[in-house]
Amino acid sequence: MNAEDPIGIFDSGIGGLTVAHAINKILPYEKIVYFGDTQHLPYGNKSINKITQYSIKIVDFLLKQKCKAIIIACNSASAVAYQEIVKNKVPIFDVIKPVIHYISSQKHIQHIGVIGTNATISSGVYKDYIHAVRKDVKVSSLATPLLASLIEEDDRKLYQKGIIEAYLENNKLKNIDSLILGCTHYPLIETQINEFYNKKVEIISAIKYIGHSVKKVLEKNNLLNQKNSKHKHHFYVSDYTTNFQKKTKLFFPKSIILEQENIFS
Numbered sequence: 001m002n003a004e005d006p007i008g009i010f011d012s013g014i015g016g017l018t019v020a021h022a023i024n025k026i027l028p029y030e031k032i033v034y035f036g037d038t039q040h041l042p043y044g045n046k047s048i049n050k051i052t053q054y055s056i057k058i059v060d061f062l063l064k065q066k067c068k069a070i071i072i073a074c075n076s077a078s079a080v081a082y083q084e085i086v087k088n089k090v091p092i093f094d095v096i097k098p099v100i101h102y103i104s105s106q107k108h109i110q111h112i113g114v115i116g117t118n119a120t121i122s123s124g125v126y127k128d129y130i131h132a133v134r135k136d137v138k139v140s141s142l143a144t145p146l147l148a149s150l151i152e153e154d155d156r157k158l159y160q161k162g163i164i165e166a167y168l169e170n171n172k173l174k175n176i177d178s179l180i181l182g183c184t185h186y187p188l189i190e191t192q193i194n195e196f197y198n199k200k201v202e203i204i205s206a207i208k209y210i211g212h213s214v215k216k217v218l219e220k221n222n223l224l225n226q227k228n229s230k231h232k233h234h235f236y237v238s239d240y241t242t243n244f245q246k247k248t249k250l251f252f253p254k255s256i257i258l259e260q261e262n263i264f265s
């Protein structure tokens, strides 16, 4: 493992691009190798077995690309497959722990909402982790299974608005003071969520904290790239779609490499 080796990041689709973008902002010298499993999305409606199986294959692929660290940029995979992935010999990051770390020090947070996929919410991971550090916080969780696919497939704000509002009006989320975006796709609709709450509810998402967590661990392990080598980020998808290409360009406007790679056969 070398400091110049890339960081591997994966998700079911475009959600992890929000994480990749955050990493690139804080660690601009790092080369990113991204895998979007567009062939199998949404992960959130799949069984624990399937999500774990797909995640293991992707991690094996990223390790073959010589990744020095791997970020599971997917809450569903972080919630159900972390224990399997963490067995590997490179630093592994999930998108849940940085959020828990933030909440642990924020005494003003008293009633927190969590929205995420079926896999994430039914795992109970956010509730368990929050209560391990802050027993006094009320946690109200709501599965919002339509959102990831909606964000992945459709940019039309008008359609998104009705569905987002229908979810956020749910009684479970009444009187929350903060809301965890428990899916890496959701930062793409943060504006609409903020509009719904009139900015009166604090929106918490891993992309605000993950860069610092990764930087700290890389530094500690002498794996931080100190050289501004002129690398191109490399993006792989299991199914090439114009939508993924469009979204990648939005987050990474400079030239990148994007190609389909069949790792599942």
Ligand code: DGL
Pocket (backbone or CB within 6 Å): 011, 012, 013, 015, 016, 041, 042, 043, 044, 045, 073, 074, 075, 076, 077, 117, 120, 148, 182, 183, 184, 185
């Ligand atoms: N972006 C992922 C997550 O954070 C997966 C969404 C999905 O594919 O269902 O859970």
